[in-house]
Amino acid sequence: MTRFIGRYLRELVNPRYEVRAFIHQCYTIGFSSLALIGTTGFIMGLVLTMQLRPSLIAYGVVSQLPVMVSLAIVREIGPVISALIFAGKISSSIGAELGSMRVTEQIDAMEVSGTNPFKFLVVSRVLASTLMLPLLTVLSDAIALYGSYLGVNIKGHTSLQLFFSDVFDALNYGDVIPALIKTFFFGAAVGLIGCYKGYNSSKGTAGVGLAANSAVVASSLAIFIIDLLAVQITDLLGLN
Amino acid sequence: MSITEKYRLTQMVHTDGPVIKVCDLKKGFGTKVVLDDLSIELNRGESIVVLGRSGSGKSVFIKCIIGLLKPDAGSIHVLGQDMATLDHDQTDRLRSHIGFLFQSNALYDSMTIRENLEFPMRRHLNTLVREQLDEHIIKTLTNVGLAHTVDMMPAELSGGMQKRIALARALVLNPEIILYDEPTSGLDPITSKEISSLMTGIQEQYNTSSIIISHDMSCVKRTADRIMVLLGGKCYAMGSWAELARSNDDNIKQFFE
Numbered sequence: 001m002t003r004f005i006g007r008y009l010r011e012l013v014n015p016r017y018e019v020r021a022f023i024h025q026c027y028t029i030g031f032s033s034l035a036l037i038g039t040t041g042f043i044m045g046l047v048l049t050m051q052l053r054p055s056l057i058a059y060g061v062v063s064q065l066p067v068m069v070s071l072a073i074v075r076e077i078g079p080v081i082s083a084l085i086f087a088g089k090i091s092s093s094i095g096a097e098l099g100s101m102r103v104t105e106q107i108d109a110m111e112v113s114g115t116n117p118f119k120f121l122v123v124s125r126v127l128a129s130t131l132m133l134p135l136l137t138v139l140s141d142a143i144a145l146y147g148s149y150l151g152v153n154i155k156g157h158t159s160l161q162l163f164f165s166d167v168f169d170a171l172n173y174g175d176v177i178p179a180l181i182k183t184f185f186f187g188a189a190v191g192l193i194g195c196y197k198g199y200n201s202s203k204g205t206a207g208v209g210l211a212a213n214s215a216v217v218a219s220s221l222a223i224f225i226i227d228l229l230a231v232q233i234t235d236l237l238g239l240n
Numbered sequence: 241m242s243i244t245e246k247y248r249l250t251q252m253v254h255t256d257g258p259v260i261k262v263c264d265l266k267k268g269f270g271t272k273v274v275l276d277d278l279s280i281e282l283n284r285g286e287s288i289v290v291l292g293r294s295g296s297g298k299s300v301f302i303k304c305i306i307g308l309l310k311p312d313a314g315s316i317h318v319l320g321q322d323m324a325t326l327d328h329d330q331t332d333r334l335r336s337h338i339g340f341l342f343q344s345n346a347l348y349d350s351m352t353i354r355e356n357l358e359f360p361m362r363r364h365l366n367t368l369v370r371e372q373l374d375e376h377i378i379k380t381l382t383n384v385g386l387a388h389t390v391d392m393m394p395a396e397l398s399g400g401m402q403k404r405i406a407l408a409r410a411l412v413l414n415p416e417i418i419l420y421d422e423p424t425s426g427l428d429p430i431t432s433k434e435i436s437s438l439m440t441g442i443q444e445q446y447n448t449s450s451i452i453i454s455h456d457m458s459c460v461k462r463t464a465d466r467i468m469v470l471l472g473g474k475c476y477a478m479g480s481w482a483e484l485a486r487s488n489d490d491n492i493k494q495f496f497e
Contacts, residue, residue, distance in 0.1 A: 097350075108308055109346035113360035114332035 004196045008126055011119045018120050025128035029090055030135065037136045038143050040085050044077060045069065045144030049151030066158075066166035069148045074171055075179050078141040080227055083186035086133050087219035091194035094125055095215030098198025099208035107199070122199060126191035133187030134180055174239040182230040189222040257320070258283050259417055259449045260305060265314035267300055274300050276473035277314070282417070282449050289452045289460045291495050292470035298453040299343070301470070302419045305451070306340055307331050319416065336364040339410030339418040339448070343425055345402045347394040353405055354390045357381070357412045364413055376412070383445070384408045384438060400431035404438065411442060418442070420452040424459045436462040457495065469495070 049069050056062045098121060101107050110117040149163045194215045201211035260282040267275040274297035282288055290298045303309040305316055307323055316323040321334055348356050357377045361368065368376075381387040384404040394402055403423065410418055423439060424432035436459040443450060443463075454460050460467060460481070467484050469477040469492055477484060477492050485496045 104349075105342045105344050105346040106348055108303075109340070109342060109348070110359075111308060112306055112335055112338075112340045114335050114363040115359070116328075 001192075001196055004199075005192060007118060008122060008192065008195075011116070011123050012127065014119075016116075016119070018124050021120050021124035022127055025124045026132060029125070029128045030132035033086055033089055033132070033136055034139070036089060037082050037085055037140045040081060041078065041140030041143040042147040044081055044140075045073060045147030045149075046151040048072060048077065048144075049148040050154065053151075053155065062156075065152060066148070066163050067170035070145060070167040070170050071175060073144045073148070074141055075175050076227075078144055079137050079179050079183045079186065080223065082137045082140045083133060083183065083190065083223045084220055086129070086136065086187070087190045087223060088216055090129055091190045091197075091215040091219040092212040094129075094191065094194030095198040095201070096208055096212035098122075098195060099201035099211035100198075102199065102201050103204055103208055118199075122195040125195055126188060129191030129194075130184055130187040133190065134183040137180070137183045174234075178230065178234040178239050182226060185226045185230070186223050189226060190219045193219045193222060256284075258317075259319055260451070261315075261317040262305070263315045263317075265301070265304060265316065266312045267297070267304055267309065268312055274473055275304070275311075278470075278473065278475055279314075280468060280475060280478075282451060284416075284449055285443075285447060287443060287450045287452060287463055287465045289454055289464035289467045290470055291454075291460065291467055296470050297473055298470055299421055302340075302421060302451055302453060306335065306338055306419060332363070336360070336413050337416045339413070339415035341403075341406055341410045341418065341420045341423055343422040345394075345406040347402055347406055347409070349394050352391055352393055353381070353386075353397075356394070356405065357409050360409065360413055380408045380412050381405075383411065383442070400427055400434065403427065403431075403435055407435075407438065407442070411446065414446060416448060418448050418450045420450060420454070422453050422455065424454060424456040429458070432456055432459060433462075435459070439463050 049065065052065060052068060053062065056065055056068070098107075101121070107117045107121070110120060145164070145167060149158070149160060152158050152163060197211040197215040197218070201207040258281040260280070262278060262280045265275050265278040266273070278301065280288070290301065292298045300309060304311050305318065305323075311324075318334060319337055321330070323331070323334075326334060347353075348359065351359070354374075354377055357380060358373055361373055361376065365373075378387050378390065381390060384407055386401060386404050386408070389397060389401065389405065394405065397405065407423070420439065424435050427435065436456075439450070439452070439459075440463055442448065450463075452459075452463055454463075464481055466478060466480060468475050469484070471491055477487070477489070479487075484492055487493060487496075
């Protein structure tokens, strides 16, 4: 895996750049995940609000609901849940696609055609997933906050303007930037693991299933490990 | 002059000798020796069929020639170029002179037939405009009798048609050499005969030299100028169909019975 990452970084900076493949992957990876991540974000915001409300009422701080929900979503739940959904959808799909291409000799055919298959298949996918996940997370966070606004209004009444005014008052750059930065690492991990498992798959069609399955498991685990490291680093930097 | 000849970016410098010269080739996987001091020369316009039992290293042999596998020892000269001394770019340029037909066809299943054929052209002939690409793709597909499939997906085609498309993709850069890995495997006898005829027709039309791996003896008889029997990783016998068919050696006879 270390050698694979090293090769990825080397091929990333070396010309020739597979711009068309990269744009195609951005569309495939980003656009295809939009509905799923948006829906998950909405449900996440709504449910979190409805779950928190009784506890906050008990402590007499229900007015702090937008603050608590926004901090939870933007700092932790939004990035991690989006990344896990992304891993389930993208990492498995990359693992299966590349695994199948390996088994049917399509990767060899690319090499014979004078194309660097690593650059064409791996670099374009990893770069696309690295850049698409932060965008999807921002979108998911926004939809989750809207879901939260609707959740607040189920049993109470708050205007949209007041709700988002509370949200933006509660958030500062120290909440948003580290959370956003870690999503780049989540995206890179999802892409790299999916590509690694698929590109190196063997054992015929059984290997394709194995590549897809192990890509999801390893990506999900990697997301939690990166999250743990990110929390430690932001803590050391005094951003918590 | 064809489009590919006109626009070929780099012409390889090569001698008038054999188009492929393999000397003392060794290749193993772990402790298993697959190819052991294998030597062979392929002359211009010639077609050599490699016969051998499953697992005898036939596919490994042609994958070493195209550079998909690295030999453990020995040398491979293709069009006068020593494969071991070429860098990545030079290997890619050399590969534009070699067509490779995979056993599994290896068509890109997420791309249309047009995009499958366009793929190697975009790499090697990137100065061509859309109209020229289309013209050449249609011409190549017409040569394999499948021009009407240009906008179809590989999954929409039968096994025989996929084989023809794979052959068209191997031909699209007007290669001087074609390597066939079991071109008729998995096909019915009639389609197999059609593919064999297509291969001989292509050899005449494109003046290619070829190495063919096949177990299909009717295909072997139809396409081979010389036949090499691969046994124990070595060239066990080499000769024409008539010569080998007359052999009393049990290791050779078993293929011709």
